[in-house]
Amino acid sequence: MPLTTAAQPDASAMPMRDPTLRLNDFYEVYERPDPRQVRGEASRCMNCGAAFCVPEGGYLGNDGAAAGCPISNKIPEWNRLVELGRWRDAYDRLALTNNFPEFTARVCPAPCQDSCIVGIHDRPVGIKFVERAIIDRAFDEGWVEPRTPTSRTGRRIAIVGSGPAGLAAADQLNALGHVVTVYERSDTPGGLLTYGIPSMKLDKAVVARRIALMEAAGVRFEVGCDVGRDLNAAQLAANHHATLLAVGALAGRDLYLPGRESAGITLAMPYLEASTRAQRQNADPPQHLHALGKRVVVIGGGDTGTDCIGTALRQSALSVVNVTRRQIPGLQRSDKTPWPGPSDTYALDYAHAEGQRRDGQDPRRFGVQPLAFLRRSNGHVAGLRVRTTHKDGRQTTQDLAADMVILSIGFTGSDAGPLLDAFGFRGTHPQPTPGVFVAGDAWRGPSLVVHAIAEGREIADTMNRYLQPIS
Numbered sequence: 001m002p003l004t005t006a007a008q009p010d011a012s013a014m015p016m017r018d019p020t021l022r023l024n025d026f027y028e029v030y031e032r033p034d035p036r037q038v039r040g041e042a043s044r045c046m047n048c049g050a051a052f053c054v055p056e057g058g059y060l061g062n063d064g065a066a067a068g069c070p071i072s073n074k075i076p077e078w079n080r081l082v083e084l085g086r087w088r089d090a091y092d093r094l095a096l097t098n099n100f101p102e103f104t105a106r107v108c109p110a111p112c113q114d115s116c117i118v119g120i121h122d123r124p125v126g127i128k129f130v131e132r133a134i135i136d137r138a139f140d141e142g143w144v145e146p147r148t149p150t151s152r153t154g155r156r157i158a159i160v161g162s163g164p165a166g167l168a169a170a171d172q173l174n175a176l177g178h179v180v181t182v183y184e185r186s187d188t189p190g191g192l193l194t195y196g197i198p199s200m201k202l203d204k205a206v207v208a209r210r211i212a213l214m215e216a217a218g219v220r221f222e223v224g225c226d227v228g229r230d231l232n233a234a235q236l237a238a239n240h241h242a243t244l245l246a247v248g249a250l251a252g253r254d255l256y257l258p259g260r261e262s263a264g265i266t267l268a269m270p271y272l273e274a275s276t277r278a279q280r281q282n283a284d285p286p287q288h289l290h291a292l293g294k295r296v297v298v299i300g301g302g303d304t305g306t307d308c309i310g311t312a313l314r315q316s317a318l319s320v321v322n323v324t325r326r327q328i329p330g331l332q333r334s335d336k337t338p339w340p341g342p343s344d345t346y347a348l349d350y351a352h353a354e355g356q357r358r359d360g361q362d363p364r365r366f367g368v369q370p371l372a373f374l375r376r377s378n379g380h381v382a383g384l385r386v387r388t389t390h391k392d393g394r395q396t397t398q399d400l401a402a403d404m405v406i407l408s409i410g411f412t413g414s415d416a417g418p419l420l421d422a423f424g425f426r427g428t429h430p431q432p433t434p435g436v437f438v439a440g441d442a443w444r445g446p447s448l449v450v451h452a453i454a455e456g457r458e459i460a461d462t463m464n465r466y467l468q469p470i471s
Helices: 035-047 075-083 087-095 101-107 127-141 164-175 204-216 233-238 268-280 303-314 350-359 417-422 449-470
Strands: 156-160 179-184 220-223 242-245 265-267 295-299 319-323 368-375 381-389 395-401 404-407 411-413 436-438
Touching: 035 075, 035 127, 075 087, 075 127, 087 127, 101 127, 101 204, 101 449, 156 164, 156 233, 164 179, 164 204, 164 449, 204 220, 233 417, 242 449, 265 268, 268 303, 268 404, 295 303, 295 381, 303 319, 303 350, 303 404, 319 350, 381 404, 436 449
Parallel strands: 156 179, 156 242, 179 220, 242 436, 265 404, 295 319, 295 404
Antiparallel strands: 368 381, 381 395
C-alpha cells in the first residue's frame, strides 16, 4: 500500500526526520518542533467538549480497558497553558502526575489520543507531541531538578528492578524521605527503557539523564546484582523495612513449529538488547544477532516487532518482511472499534515508513499464519512456510526465504518467576510475604510503559502507608 496522508499515524503532527536519512543511524526519529507549531496543536484541545483523554469517569474503550490516560495526566490544563505560552506552568502541571514525561512522550502509544473527542470528526490532538515539547523545554531551561527530600524517615526500602515501575516507585518513595536502593541485574539502570527499546525511539542519554537526577536526589542504584542469585532474596527483604519486586515480564513467547530447532531463529528481546549493547560499545552485535546482509523475517505485528524491523533495516538487512495473522485494517474506524479507544486503522509507524522508503513497499504482510520453519542441510534456517488468508477467503501457501527469523509474538510473563514464587506472589493461592510488594509487568503481565509508571506510583503510596505505623 503506498504511503499516503490518510495512512499516517494519528500523531503525525510530530515532525520526523526523513526516512532515508534516519536509516543511516540510531538517532531519535522525531525532531524538535517549532514552538508556534506546538502552541497551535495545543490550541486544538480547546475545541473539546469533554475531556475523555482523562478517565475520571471510569468509561471504557472498545477493547474493554479504561479509556484515556492511565496516569490521569491533566492534559487539557497543560495544553491550555502551552497555548498561552506559559511553558513553566505547563511543565509544573505535567510533573504533578507523571514522573517521567520524557519517556512517555517518546514511547507511549497514547491511549489518550485514541480517546480524544476531537478525533471523532478530525485528527485527534497530538497530545504526545505537546507533552514532549513541554518536557524537552523543561530540561533545556533547567526546570527539572532532583526531588530531594528535606528530611529522611530512616526507613530502608529495596526495589528489585529498575524499569519504569521500579523507577517511578523509587522516585516517589525517595521524595517522601525514605532511603531507597534499587537493585538491577543488568550493567546499567533502566530495564527495558535501556535495553528493550531501541535508541531511535528512546535515546539512552535521556534515560541516563533521569537516572542521574534520581541519584542526585539520594536514590542508590546497585547494578550487576541479580537478586536471588548474587544476593539472597530473603536476607535482602529482612534487611529492609519494605521491598518491592518490579522485575518486569520479559519472558518471550516462543513458536514451536516444525524446524524450530534451526539456527538463526531468535526471540525479539535478545535481538534488540544485542543491538543496543553493541551501539553502547561502538561495536557490531554477535553475528547470529546481526541482520547485516541477511533476509530477515519478523513474526508479529506489535510495537516490538516494529522495533525489530527498524533495527534490521539500520543493520543493512538484505530484505525485511514482517508477517502478522491479523487482516489489513481499513483507513477509517469501523463499527467494530467505536470511539473511545483504539481506532485500529491502517497506519505506518516509523519503521514501516522506513521500509517502504527503502524497498518500495510496506514490509508488513497481513493475514499470514506461519506453518513451519525451513532448514538447510547445515541446520540453519532457510525460510518460513506460511499460509495467507486473503480478503475473499482464499488461502494460499508459500515459502518466504529467510536467513534470520525474529519472533516478536508477545511475552508470557516474568523471567524472574522463582523470585516471585519465593515471596508468595504466584500459585493457586498466593500468600505474599508481609512487607514485600510487587508492581508493574511482573504483576499485571506485559503492558505499556505508562501502565508501569502508574503502578509504580500507586504501589509507592501503598508502601508509604504500610510504613506509617512503624515510623
